[in-house]
Amino acid sequence: MAIATINPATGVTEREFDAHTDAEIDARIGQAHDAYRAMKATSFADRAGWMRAAANLLEAELDSAAAMLTTEMGKTIGQSRAEVLKCAKGMRFYADHAEEFLTGRSLDDPSAVNASAAHTRYDPIGVVLAVMPWNYPLWQVIRFAAPALMAGNAGLLKHASNVPQAALYLDTLFERGGFPTGAFRSLLIPASKVEGVLRDRRVVAATLTGSEPAGRSVASIAGSEVKHVVLELGGSDPFIVMPSADIEKAVATAVSARTANNGQACINAKRFIVHTDIHDDFLERFTAAMSALRVGDPMDESTDVGPLATSSGREDLVGLVDDALGKGAVATTGGAVPDGAGWYYPPTVLSGITEDMRLYAEEAFGPVASVFRVDSAEDALRIANDTTFGLSSAVWTQDEHEEELFVRGLDAGAVFINGMSISYPELPFGGIKDSGVGRELSVEGIREFVNLKSVWKA
Structure with missing residues (x-):
C-alpha cells in the first residue's frame, strides 16, 4: 500500500510520501534509544512540563490538525476537533x-x-514500538504515547499508510513540547518492515491496535523475541435493549x-440485541433516525456521516451487507452504494x-447496524457472547436484576449501563478473547510498559 494521503471524500491522491530507507529506519531507532537514555535521567516534573506544553501546542493547532484528520481519513470536521481536544485531555491526565x-x-x-526495608518501584523499560490504525489517527497514538513518555520510555510509531501527515505531525509534536x-x-514504512524493527534489540516491547491477523503476527514475532505486547484488535460490540429501557434515549x-467516526471505531455498537416486547418499536424509531442522518462532505459542519476511509474498507462492508441480504436479511434503510465520487x-x-x-460473527467497520430479536435477558446474553x-x-435496562446479570455475564472488557461505549483516560481500555490482551489508559495502561522492581535491604 502506498504511503499517501488519498482524500476519502473525493478518491483523489493529494500527497505521496517516500518510505524511510533502511538507513533512515536504523537512525530513527538509534535516536529513540539515545532519547530513552536521556529520559531515564529526567524527573516526573520535567516530563509533565513537556507533556503539558505539547498539549498546549495541540490545542493551539486545533483547526489545522482537525482539517488534517478529516482530509486523511474522512471523519466529520466536528468529530476531528473532538479527537484533537480529547488527545490534549489525555496528555494532561498523564502529566497530572x-x-x-x-x-x-x-x-x-x-x-x-x-530485611530492614523493602519496597517496589516502577522503572521505564526502553523503546516501545506502536503499530497504529487510521481510524483515530491522533487519539490511538496519544493513548499509548502519553503514558509511555511520562513513564520515561521512548516511542516509535509505525502508523497506517493512509495517514502519513498525522504520523509526521506526531513525529515533531513531543519534541516541540520539550x-x-x-x-x-x-517510521514511514510498509507493514513488511515491522518485523525487522520489532526484532531490533533496541526495541523492547510493542503495542498494536488493528486487525486480528496483524495482532497475531506482531504477537508471534514479539513472543519469539520474549518482548511484551499490548493488543487491541477490534470488536463486534453488543448494544442490548430491554423492555424497561428509556426507548427514546436508547434509540x-x-x-x-453506530455512526460515530462514520461507523469506523472498534467500540462502535454493531449488534443491536432487542427484546421482542419492544423490538418493533425500537426498529421503527432506529430506522427513522438513521435514515434522517445527513451523509456528505466531512468538511461541512452540517454533515452527520462522511465517507469510509478507504475503498477497500467499503468493498469489505458491501460484501458483508450483500451476504446478509442474499440470505434473507431486510434492509429497513440503506444497503446500497450511492453514486458519485468518494x-x-x-x-x-x-x-x-x-x-x-x-x-452474525464478523465486525462491520462502517455505518451498518445489525438488529436481533430476543425473547429474554438470557437469550440476549447468549447472542451477545x-x-x-x-x-x-x-x-439498556432499569431492572437491577438484569443489570447484574449482564455485568457479570458479558464477555467484554467493559460494560456500559444506559449509555454508549467510549474510552476515557480515567478508565482502563481493552478486551478479551480475539479483541486482544493488555490494557491501555488509566493506571493499568501506564503500568504495561514499565519494570516493576523489588528492592530488598538487609
Whole structure:
C-alpha cells in the first residue's frame, strides 16, 4: 500500500510520501534509544512540563490538525476537533497522574522477608514500538504515547499508510513540547518492515491496535523475541435493549454509537440485541433516525456521516451487507452504494440476522447496524457472547436484576449501563478473547510498559 494521503471524500491522491530507507529506519531507532537514555535521567516534573506544553501546542493547532484528520481519513470536521481536544485531555491526565500511578509501595513489615526495608518501584523499560490504525489517527497514538513518555520510555510509531501527515505531525509534536530529540519518532514504512524493527534489540516491547491477523503476527514475532505486547484488535460490540429501557434515549444513543467516526471505531455498537416486547418499536424509531442522518462532505459542519476511509474498507462492508441480504436479511434503510465520487456508504439498518450470515460473527467497520430479536435477558446474553470478540458492550435496562446479570455475564472488557461505549483516560481500555490482551489508559495502561522492581535491604 502506498504511503499517501488519498482524500476519502473525493478518491483523489493529494500527497505521496517516500518510505524511510533502511538507513533512515536504523537512525530513527538509534535516536529513540539515545532519547530513552536521556529520559531515564529526567524527573516526573520535567516530563509533565513537556507533556503539558505539547498539549498546549495541540490545542493551539486545533483547526489545522482537525482539517488534517478529516482530509486523511474522512471523519466529520466536528468529530476531528473532538479527537484533537480529547488527545490534549489525555496528555494532561498523564502529566497530572503519572507520578502517582508509578509510585511503588513499601512493606509495612520488612522483617517478614528478613530485611530492614523493602519496597517496589516502577522503572521505564526502553523503546516501545506502536503499530497504529487510521481510524483515530491522533487519539490511538496519544493513548499509548502519553503514558509511555511520562513513564520515561521512548516511542516509535509505525502508523497506517493512509495517514502519513498525522504520523509526521506526531513525529515533531513531543519534541516541540520539550522532550529530548528522538523521544518519539515516526517510521514511514510498509507493514513488511515491522518485523525487522520489532526484532531490533533496541526495541523492547510493542503495542498494536488493528486487525486480528496483524495482532497475531506482531504477537508471534514479539513472543519469539520474549518482548511484551499490548493488543487491541477490534470488536463486534453488543448494544442490548430491554423492555424497561428509556426507548427514546436508547434509540438516540444507538444512532451515535453506530455512526460515530462514520461507523469506523472498534467500540462502535454493531449488534443491536432487542427484546421482542419492544423490538418493533425500537426498529421503527432506529430506522427513522438513521435514515434522517445527513451523509456528505466531512468538511461541512452540517454533515452527520462522511465517507469510509478507504475503498477497500467499503468493498469489505458491501460484501458483508450483500451476504446478509442474499440470505434473507431486510434492509429497513440503506444497503446500497450511492453514486458519485468518494467512498461513501449510507447509514444502514439490517434486521432478521441469522447465524449463517457473516454479519452474525464478523465486525462491520462502517455505518451498518445489525438488529436481533430476543425473547429474554438470557437469550440476549447468549447472542451477545456468541462471538470471538470481547471488547466492550452496552446494556439498556432499569431492572437491577438484569443489570447484574449482564455485568457479570458479558464477555467484554467493559460494560456500559444506559449509555454508549467510549474510552476515557480515567478508565482502563481493552478486551478479551480475539479483541486482544493488555490494557491501555488509566493506571493499568501506564503500568504495561514499565519494570516493576523489588528492592530488598538487609
